[in-house]
Amino acid sequence: MSVNSIAGGAAALSAVAPPQTRDDPRYLQVVDTLVSPDATPTQREHAYDLVAGLESADDTPLTDAVLTERAAQAIADDRTIPVAVSAVAPLVPPGTALGPFPSSDAGALEMMTYSNPLSIKANLENGGLIFRDPDSDQFFVTTPMGGTLDGFNPGQVPQPDDLTLVACYHGHADYSKADGSRTDKAGDEFNSDHFSAQDKSLADRGVWGSVIYVSTPSGDFRKYDAATRQDTVIN
DSSP: OOOHHHHHHHHHHSSSSSOOOOOHHHHHHHHHHHHTTOOOOHHHHHHHHHHHHHHHHHHHHHHHHHHHHHHHHHHHOOSSOBOOHHGGGGGSSTTTTTEEESHHHHHHHHHHHHHHHHHHHSSSEEEEEEEETTTTTTTEEEEOOOOOOOOOOGSOOOOOOTSSSEEEEEEESBBBBSOOOOOOOOSSSSSTTTTOOHHHHHHHTTBBSEEEEEOOOOEEEEEEOOOOOOOEEOO
């Protein structure tokens, strides 16, 4: 081997970028907070890079709170990193699509686990929509938007152009009298632990997809599938 070829090889090696280290404790903490434990190592590395890029883009240090909030939006917008719903949902606007999930049921369960206590605490319905990505066959569910004592309007929820609507979910608030005063299960005047006839009719007509989910004051999460006319508890 000639001297020139040795020198050329060394130059080529020196031009290769060293492996990127992902060991900044601040960024790791944000990833641990916002990313689902089910995420793969590659997905976690991608999340780390998104977080690190937020400070480098601003060219100024961000407080931990600001960094976490911006990272939540960046990870949600990326749509390739499974999120920790309970951590991300409070940091992004109502109606933000979160995911990805392997199924509509999985997304609904995760989001209703977060949204049902909010619905009960406020004694107001809330809800959102569930979408399928036709390219990846994965599912996304929106963070809850507010409703009334006895209703929720899915029409207020933003619908991304590149996702397909498949289902909706909502929470039935707390056990209540017709005037909105709280009561117990025996005194409830809204049949809150079950779908209303209108709920099932919307699914039967495919208005917001052919599947509808509801979370109830009892803690049950129910699913109605218009294709089978089956009403089941899924949690």
